Amino acid sequence: xxxxxxxxxxxxxxxxxxxxxxxxxxxxxxxxxxxxxxxxxxxxxxxxxxxxxxxxxxxxxxxxxxxxxxxxxxxxxxxxxxxxxxxxxxxxxxxxxxxxxxxxxxxxxxxxxxxxxxxxxxxxxxxxxxxxxxxxxxxxxxxxxxxxxxxxxxxxxxxxxxxxxxxxxxxxxxxxxxxxxxxxxxxxxxxxxxxxxxxxxxxxxxxxxxxxxxxxxxxxxxxxxxxxxxxxxx
Amino acid sequence: xxxxxxxxxxxxxxxxxxxxxxxxxxxxxxxxxxxxxxxxxxxxxxxxxxxxxxxxxxxxxxxxxxxxxxxxxxxxxxxxxxxxxxxxxxxxxxxxxxxxxxxxxxxxxxxxxxxxxxxxxxxxxxxxxxxxxxxxxxxxxxxxxxxxxxxxxxxxxxxxxxxxxxxxxxxxxxxxxxxxxxxxxxxxxxxxxxxxxxxxxxxxxxxxxxxxxxxxxxxxxxxxxxxxxxxxxx
Numbered sequence: 133x134x135x136x137x138x139x140x141x142x143x144x145x146x147x148x149x150x151x152x153x154x155x156x157x158x159x160x161x162x163x164x165x166x167x168x169x170x171x172x173x174x175x176x177x178x179x180x181x182x183x184x185x186x187x188x189x190x191x192x193x194x195x196x197x198x199x200x201x202x203x204x205x206x207x208x209x210x211x212x213x214x215x216x217x218x219x220x221x222x223x224x225x226x227x228x229x230x231x232x233x234x235x236x237x238x239x240x241x242x243x244x245x246x247x248x249x250x251x252x253x254x255x256x257x258x259x260x261x262x263x264x265x266x267x268x269x270x271x272x273x274x275x276x277x278x279x280x281x282x283x284x285x286x287x288x289x290x291x292x293x294x295x296x297x298x299x300x301x302x303x304x305x306x307x308x309x310x311x312x313x314x315x316x317x318x319x320x321x322x323x324x325x326x327x328x329x330x331x332x333x334x335x336x337x338x339x340x341x342x343x344x345x346x347x348x349x350x351x352x353x354x355x356x357x358x359x360x361x362x363x364x365x366x
Numbered sequence: 367x368x369x370x371x372x373x374x375x376x377x378x379x380x381x382x383x384x385x386x387x388x389x390x391x392x393x394x395x396x397x398x399x400x401x402x403x404x405x406x407x408x409x410x411x412x413x414x415x416x417x418x419x420x421x422x423x424x425x426x427x428x429x430x431x432x433x434x435x436x437x438x439x440x441x442x443x444x445x446x447x448x449x450x451x452x453x454x455x456x457x458x459x460x461x462x463x464x465x466x467x468x469x470x471x472x473x474x475x476x477x478x479x480x481x482x483x484x485x486x487x488x489x490x491x492x493x494x495x496x497x498x499x500x501x502x503x504x505x506x507x508x509x510x511x512x513x514x515x516x517x518x519x520x521x522x523x524x525x526x527x528x529x530x531x532x533x534x535x536x537x538x539x540x541x542x543x544x545x546x547x548x549x550x551x552x553x554x555x556x557x558x559x560x561x562x563x564x565x566x567x568x569x570x571x572x573x574x575x576x577x578x579x580x581x582x583x584x585x586x587x588x589x590x591x592x593x594x595x596x597x598x599x600x
Contacts, residue, residue, distance in 0.1 A: 191431075191435065193431050194428070194431055197425075197427050197428055198476070198479060201425065201479060201480055201483060202479055202482075202483055204483055205482065205483045227521055227524060227525075231521070233478075233479045233480075233482035233483055233520065233521070234475055234476075234478040234479035234482055234516075234519060234520060235479075236519065237475045237478060237479075237515065237516065237519040237520075238472070238475040238476060238478075238479060241468055241471040241472040241475040242432070242468075242472060244467075244468040244471060244472075245432060245435060245436055245467045245468035245469075245471075245472060246435055248436075248439065248467035248468055249435060249436055249438055249439045249467055268518065268519060268520055268521065268523050268524045269518075269519045269520070271518065273518050274515065274518040274519050274523075277511070277514050277515040277518050278515050278519075280511050280515075281471065281508065281511040281512050281514075281515045282468075282471065284502065284503075284505065284507050284508040284511050285468060285470065285471045285502060285503045285508050285512075286467065286468060286471075286502055286503070287461055287465070287467070287502065289502050289508075290461060290502045291461075
């Protein structure tokens with residue numbers, strides 16, 4: 133089976149991508165990042181989902197330094213003095229404060245390093261442009277540009293052979309379509325975390341806030357998909 | 367003063383770049399990476415050089431995980447079973463085993479994150495294509511592509527204003543020209559490490575092997591520059 137690196141946060145989108153990659157017959161290599169995100173509990177979901185979908189390996193990369201470095205500029209990490217916005221209109225213009233500087237560039241670059249070691253030609257990421265256009269590093273133009281850069285950066289770009297592809301199976305899908313796709317492939321969304329600022333119960337299980345941008349998009353997605361939302365909200 | 371992030375390994379090239387950036391009047395922010403390289407002693411040079419050239423800050427990023435991940439594919443990290451080639455013709459064709467998968471892409475991405483936090487529009491890297499063409503991620507085409515990607519990836523690419531520039535002041539220079547440039551700007555090359563596989567004396571000072579590709583290029587550079595080579599060779 134051909135190998136594929138799958139960037140796996142443990143959220144709804146990336147777990148769907150893992151399920152899709154596995155269903156396509158790839159040997160999957162899952163990669164997660166611990167960067168001091170407030171929702172680090174998602175990494176536990178990532179580990180279980182990697183096992184569930186038969187990933188050949190699961191790397192959790194310690195980027196805690198990144199979290200400290202970008203804390204002044206993003207609300208998404210625990211070290212930040214900024215609060216995660218709650219109850220705002222998610223369609224509002226501009227880049228939200230939950231944007232993390234250069235995050236997807238860095239994650240894709242790390243995935244690229246692993247792909248080169250594995251001689252994998254497929255690197256999956258769960259970006260989708262339609263549901264949330266506020267993050268510049270989720271745009272198709274960014275992904276296409278990164279793919280060009282990646283092929284110039286590496287052995288692949290010098291030696292003959294198949295180029296590396298950045299695979300974005302969710303790019304054109306809306307959240308309810310992503311959910312429908314994942315359910316087709318057996319995703320258990322109860323074991324995914326989307327909330328940017330979850331609490332945890334006594335057992336450590338996440339309790340979503342229900343009002344951050346990501347919770348709003350997730351909740352609306354389940355409504356539009358017309359399936360029960362397994363998320364535990366505060 | 368405008369801010370600039372400078373990728374600083376502690377080697378001959380990157381220290382020259384730091385000196386050039388400082389001389390141009392930038393407020394410099396130096397960034398080094400600990401990725402399990404055999405020549406980690408270079409990081410001590412980096413710290414001293416950052417202080418010497420008045421860097422506003424010096425970040426040493428722990429990427430030890432990267433070193434373990436790429437060990438099967440590069441001789442440059444201590445965890446690798448591959449040996450650093452010694453005494454070979456450095457002009458020989460192909461990508462050498464000291465190539466580290468996706469290294470410059472990852473380093474530039476990390477520097478990009480910091481640049482975005484600092485609102486810096488200049489990111490310096492000491493690549494040079496002439497002396498060593500074996501590394502794909504030192505090519506001008508790669509650097510140009512990364513710059514395009516960086517501007518699509520970030521706030522810079524969405525909001526109006528000056529784009530981020532990847533600054534490569536050494537791109538067109540040969541090693542002896544780099545040395546001459548650095549000497550003009552007061553670089554103390556005795557406190558830089560180029561060797562891929564240095565030993566250390568009892569005090570911890572590095573002793574260069576003298577025969578790896580990097581030592582050969584450095585030694586020849588000092589000869590052609592017609593200045594004394596301060597390197598301590600084995």
